[in-house]
Amino acid sequence: xxxxxxxxxxxxxTRGQQVTLSCSPISGHRSVSWYQQTPGQGLQFLFEYFxxxxxxxxxxxxxxxGRQFSNSRSEMNVSTLELGDSALYLCASSLASGSDTGELxxxxxxxxxxx
Amino acid sequence: AQTVxxxxxxxxxxxxxxxxxxxxxDTSESNYYLFWYKQPPSRQMILVIRQEAYKQQNATENxxxxxxxxxxxxxxxxxxxxxxxxxxxxxxxxMKGSGGGADGLTFGKGTHLxxxx
Numbered sequence: 001x002x003x004x005x006x007x008x009x010x011x012x013x014t015r016g017q018q019v020t021l022s023c024s025p026i027s028g029h030r031s032v033s034w035y036q037q038t039p040g041q042g043l044q045f046l047f048e049y050f051x052x053x054x055x056x057x058x059x060x061x062x063x064x065x066g067r068q069f070s071n072s073r074s075e076m077n078v079s080t081l082e083l084g085d086s087a088l089y090l091c092a093s094s095l096a097s098g099s100d101t102g103e104l105x106x107x108x109x110x111x112x113x114x115x
Numbered sequence: 116a117q118t119v120x121x122x123x124x125x126x127x128x129x130x131x132x133x134x135x136x137x138x139x140x141d142t143s144e145s146n147y148y149l150f151w152y153k154q155p156p157s158r159q160m161i162l163v164i165r166q167e168a169y170k171q172q173n174a175t176e177n178x179x180x181x182x183x184x185x186x187x188x189x190x191x192x193x194x195x196x197x198x199x200x201x202x203x204x205x206x207x208x209x210m211k212g213s214g215g216g217a218d219g220l221t222f223g224k225g226t227h228l229x230x231x232x
Contacts, residue, residue, distance in 0.1 A: 045219030107162035
């Protein structure tokens with residue numbers, strides 16, 4: 001069974017641009033969560049989607065948004081990029097909402113660099 | 116809000132030794148999960164072990180075991196017979212259980228574990 005797939009793996013953007021990251025969960029998994037990983041702040045929860053609905057959202061500005069499609073694939077979007085958005089963005093999937101199973105499977109991440 | 120604290124930024128041990136990574140947490144929740152995740156240099160986060168708060172018995176997975184002290188809010192990871200492949204960042208993480216209003220995983224800052232040959 002294929003794992004969680006994130007694309008692109010690496011990307012470089014300039015300030016003010018926007019970016020869209022994609023995540024394909026493990027087949028059969030209906031929940032997708034997103035995390036931001038930076039050296040300074042560590043790993044921080046962005047949001048969770050389950051059955052195309054945003055279940056939870058972390059403490060991030062409205063520039064960070066996401067969605068989930070009927071096939072459970074998810075995208076996250078960051079608009080008006082700032083230098084501080086440079087990070088590794090991790091996607092995780094689970095069978096049901098993470099709070100119900102307590103177990104997440106992570107992808108390898110998308111490394112975003114903002115210049 | 117929950118907090119997770121890992122007080123050891125880096126640890127180094129010899130291959131085959133036993134090593135214990137520390138983690139403390141703070142929460143007012145009664146229903147929750149605790150995890151140890153491993154992030155090797157390739158970056159993919161891998162679940163090492165999971166503990167449900169309502170279970171008194173400590174979780175074990177092969178060479179990995181935890182010492183869960185609920186009253187002390189402590190959740191340490193013991194790696195026995197350490198191997199070179201255990202070299203990675205280890206993150207302790209907390210998640211509220213069902214009905215508690217899930218906020219995703221709350222991670223500690225991580226411990227960089229280096230296994231020396």
